[in-house]
Amino acid sequence: MSAHPRLSLNQATIKHASLQEALDVTAAGGYQAIGLWREPVAEVGLAEASARLSDSGLRFTSLCRAGFFTMPEGPERRASIDDNRRAIEETATLAAAGAPGSTAVLVLVAGGLPVGSNDLVGARARVADALAELVPDAAAAGVQLSIEPLHPMYVSDRAVVSTLKQALDLAAPFAPETVGVEVDTFHVWWDPEVLDQVARAGREGRIASYQVCDWTTPLPADVLLARHYPGDGVIDFAAFTRAVEATGYDRDIEVELFNADIWATPYAEVVARTAASFDRAVAPYLAATNAPAPTAPAPTPAPAG
Amino acid sequence: MSAHPRLSLNQATIKHASLQEALDVTAAGGYQAIGLWREPVAEVGLAEASARLSDSGLRFTSLCRAGFFTMPEGPERRASIDDNRRAIEETATLAAAGAPGSTAVLVLVAGGLPVGSNDLVGARARVADALAELVPDAAAAGVQLSIEPLHPMYVSDRAVVSTLKQALDLAAPFAPETVGVEVDTFHVWWDPEVLDQVARAGREGRIASYQVCDWTTPLPADVLLARHYPGDGVIDFAAFTRAVEATGYDRDIEVELFNADIWATPYAEVVARTAASFDRAVAPYLAATNAPAPTAPAPTPAPAG
Numbered sequence: 001m002s003a004h005p006r007l008s009l010n011q012a013t014i015k016h017a018s019l020q021e022a023l024d025v026t027a028a029g030g031y032q033a034i035g036l037w038r039e040p041v042a043e044v045g046l047a048e049a050s051a052r053l054s055d056s057g058l059r060f061t062s063l064c065r066a067g068f069f070t071m072p073e074g075p076e077r078r079a080s081i082d083d084n085r086r087a088i089e090e091t092a093t094l095a096a097a098g099a100p101g102s103t104a105v106l107v108l109v110a111g112g113l114p115v116g117s118n119d120l121v122g123a124r125a126r127v128a129d130a131l132a133e134l135v136p137d138a139a140a141a142g143v144q145l146s147i148e149p150l151h152p153m154y155v156s157d158r159a160v161v162s163t164l165k166q167a168l169d170l171a172a173p174f175a176p177e178t179v180g181v182e183v184d185t186f187h188v189w190w191d192p193e194v195l196d197q198v199a200r201a202g203r204e205g206r207i208a209s210y211q212v213c214d215w216t217t218p219l220p221a222d223v224l225l226a227r228h229y230p231g232d233g234v235i236d237f238a239a240f241t242r243a244v245e246a247t248g249y250d251r252d253i254e255v256e257l258f259n260a261d262i263w264a265t266p267y268a269e270v271v272a273r274t275a276a277s278f279d280r281a282v283a284p285y286l287a288a289t290n291a292p293a294p295t296a297p298a299p300t301p302a303p304a305g
Numbered sequence: 306m307s308a309h310p311r312l313s314l315n316q317a318t319i320k321h322a323s324l325q326e327a328l329d330v331t332a333a334g335g336y337q338a339i340g341l342w343r344e345p346v347a348e349v350g351l352a353e354a355s356a357r358l359s360d361s362g363l364r365f366t367s368l369c370r371a372g373f374f375t376m377p378e379g380p381e382r383r384a385s386i387d388d389n390r391r392a393i394e395e396t397a398t399l400a401a402a403g404a405p406g407s408t409a410v411l412v413l414v415a416g417g418l419p420v421g422s423n424d425l426v427g428a429r430a431r432v433a434d435a436l437a438e439l440v441p442d443a444a445a446a447g448v449q450l451s452i453e454p455l456h457p458m459y460v461s462d463r464a465v466v467s468t469l470k471q472a473l474d475l476a477a478p479f480a481p482e483t484v485g486v487e488v489d490t491f492h493v494w495w496d497p498e499v500l501d502q503v504a505r506a507g508r509e510g511r512i513a514s515y516q517v518c519d520w521t522t523p524l525p526a527d528v529l530l531a532r533h534y535p536g537d538g539v540i541d542f543a544a545f546t547r548a549v550e551a552t553g554y555d556r557d558i559e560v561e562l563f564n565a566d567i568w569a570t571p572y573a574e575v576v577a578r579t580a581a582s583f584d585r586a587v588a589p590y591l592a593a594t595n596a597p598a599p600t601a602p603a604p605t606p607a608p609a610g
Contacts, residue, residue, distance in 0.1 A: 113539055117539075120494070120495075121544075152456065156495075156520060156521070157522040162495055163496075190460040190467055192467065192470075217417075217461050217462040218462070223458070234425075
């Protein structure tokens with residue numbers, strides 16, 4: 001089996017797989033890269049996870065996830081900052097263990113409103129404070145923190161960072177190699193300013209990761225599980241992918257799907273379907289130097305020899 | 306019973322009431338104003354609806370709704386434009402029938418992506434085209450079209466206008482007395498730029514209507530029905546209401562709730578609860594010239610005499 005050389009499987013797409021299962025099925029699917037989650041890494045321990053990643057021959061594209069630091073000062077906030085520091089170290093270790101071309105990217109989800117609070121402005125200010133506190137650690141470890149704007153439907157309970165512009169404004173005080181942004185189509189596609197902000201992110205050198213994932217309605221009862229294979233919804237991947245590529249972005253591209261139906265499908269089938277959807281919906285719009293011809297749909301072949 | 310003098314009940318809050326029931330229960334609840342929906346008006350006919358509204362003694366604050374004009378040129382689009390023209394006439398007629406202080410505001414919901422399309426940019430451009438086509442009719446009728454940005458979770462299936470900034474940009478080519486914007490807290494509270502855009506809307510004279518409605522999570526299975534009484538969620542009504550009042554906005558303020566539990570509650574109870582929630586969550590932040598002292602919670606009273 002083969003997959004596009006720049007396609008990375010985010011492990012959440014096969015959520016119930018162990019680390020070893022995820023590495024095996026991703027490599028067997030012809031992928032060259034994988035994005036990991038902290039929980040399955042912690043199950044085997046960081047050293048063992050790094051060894052297994054190294055054995056897989058896969059590039060490491062990002063670690064999901066840290067952040068969740070909107071609470072006011074106190075023991076809970078200190079615990080969060082400490083946890084973010086551990087995640088920075090994990091990211092550096094895993095990136096070093098991955099194949100050449102791995103990227104030491106740590107995805108940050110801001111966190112929602114603290115329980116009982118309606119102070120969205122204050123919660124957002126505390127995100128900026130947390131970044132300032134973590135940046136020296138990230139810089140020392142050679143890790144790029146990647147601020148992920150989440151769809152505004154998650155603002156109260158998950159992420160007070162809602163737009164690419166807001167993420168870039170939060171990143172602005174820091175060096176781009178230390179603080180970047182996620183561009184996840186699912187979260188930002190609706191934004192009237194998003195293509196301008198993608199161009200800005202490129203100019204500022206801050207696109208840490210491009211993630212492709214589709215949107216369709218009606219939304220499922222649990223809106224966290226609303227993510228679809230690229231091409232199965234209404235997002236214009238041609239426009240998005242061209243905009244990201246035009247910035248010079250040349251890293252791997254992750255597919256990260258939270259979807260109960262996909263999670264109930266055999267891993268190998270998900271891995272194959274993800275590769276096929278990427279080939280159809282995304283690959284045709286990648287810069288020519290990196291993109292092989294799309295594998296499907298193929299034109300009618302000429303008669304052999 | 307009494308209600309705040311600037312509180313208007315949007316009829317959708319008691320969705321299953323007929324026009325007459327809505328007028329009766331709203332007046333009996335001590336309200337001075339009501340916002341109507343086209344369907345219950347159509348049930349009795351416009352002339353009869355106008356007569357009943359006039360008899361109620363209530364001010365008319367807005368008609369919901371028209372719009373839904375994102376489709377490309379063709380018979381379906383012509384039918385939509387014609388329907389919008391009828392809605393303009395209905396708005397003018399109802400506003401004239403309402404008590405003095407009524408406002409001839411027609412709420413416009415843009416519509417989502419046409420079926421099978423992923424061209425969000427094109428759909429948005431067609432909203433601008435539709436406005437240009439309808440503005441002469443609205444101006445002639447003395448009606449203010451009010452562009453309502455809807456929460457980005459509705460962008461694909463309901464409204465491609467997602468932010469107050471976008472709505473104001475769409476309104477910009479036209480006179481403010483003919484094209485304004487809705488400021489509905491539920492839809493725009495998450496936006497990092499919203500208070501700046503409220504101030505801009507005020508400077509540009511475009512706040513057609515301020516609607517108050519709360520947000521809480523988890524969202525219900527049908528995200529259309531996620532709206533709550535002011536104060537029952539996480540929106541900062543102090544900040545919002547002060548920002549709107551600071552612009553000089555002096556019109557009535559609607560409460561419009563789409564919520565299955567509220568719709569299953571007796572109308573009079575909903576009307577009373579809406580008034581109480583408005584008194585607690587919104588009224589304390591209204592400009593002093595219009596706002597009576599909040600009725601609850603009261604401080605410990607001093608001993609009489």
